[in-house]
Amino acid sequence: MESLAYIHLVEAYEQPIEQSPSPRVKLPKFTARGLFAFVSCALTASSLGVARPAFALLRPGESGETVAKLQYRLGELGYFQNSYTGYYGEATSDAVREFQRHNGLKDDGIVGEKTQAALDKIYPQPAPATTQPTVRFGDQGATVFRIQRQLSSLKYFDYKQMNGQFDEATEAAIKQFQADKELAVDGVVGEKTHMALANLTGL
Structure with missing residues (x-):
């Protein structure tokens, strides 16, 4: 009897234990169009934090x-x-x-x-250097301002002084530029000085 009881005990022990199935997480089913929309929204949301404006605005109160x-x-x-x-x-x-x-x-x-x-x-393109008028102390206008821009880009002139007026500061800058480039140092912007400024700045 003890042997029979032992056999039944062993058989019961060796029976495979049925495990309850693990709960499955049900994922939402997407159509191809829905999946594309979902991914697009996710990418858009992730990029919002690093977006940059396409163009820097200029508005009243700024200077430079x-x-x-x-x-x-x-x-x-x-x-x-x-x-x-x-x-x-x-x-x-x-x-x-x-x-x-x-x-x-x-x-x-x-x-x-x-x-x-x-x-x-x-905006009209600047005229070729050979057609620019000769300018000197006392002149004013767009040509003088362009010369000041050129001098400023070459570090001969402070952009804060750019005013379209051929004043003493502009004349001094022209003379220094002419001396450095071995041109006639007369403070007058003629054809050769125009050409040298244009070639060095592209303006």
């Missing part, structure tokens, strides 16, 4: 060489009649608004991507 260049371009197009101070004040904002109205843009006085694109499209 970029503003002075804007004033120069607006002056060349007949929208800006003041000195090229490099400060984005009321006169610059008014000129930008007028330009925007004439070109079918929102007249907010701010240079954004569309306004910049319009300027790039219609």
Whole structure:
């Protein structure tokens, strides 16, 4: 009897133990279109934290060489009649608004991507150096401002002094440039000085 009981005990022990199936996590079923939309949303969300604006705005209150260049371009197009101070004040904002109205843009006085694109499209290219007029102390205008830009890019002139006026500071910078480039040091920007400035700056 004891042997029989032992056999039954062994048989019971060796029976495979049925384990309850592990609960399965049901994943949502996506159609191909739904999966594409889900992935697109995820990628968009992940990129929001590192997005950068496509174009840096210029707005009232700013200052610097970029503003002075804007004033120069607006002056060349007949929208800006003041000195090229490099400060984005009321006169610059008014000129930008007028330009925007004439070109079918929102007249907010701010240079954004569309306004910049319009300027790039219609702004006339600088004339070749050989056709530039001779300028000297006392002259003023767009040609003088371009010369100041060239001198500034070559570190002969402080961009904060760019005003379109051929003043003493401009004359001194021209003389130093002429001396360094072995040109006639007369402080007058004639054909050779124009050519040297253009070749060295591309402006």
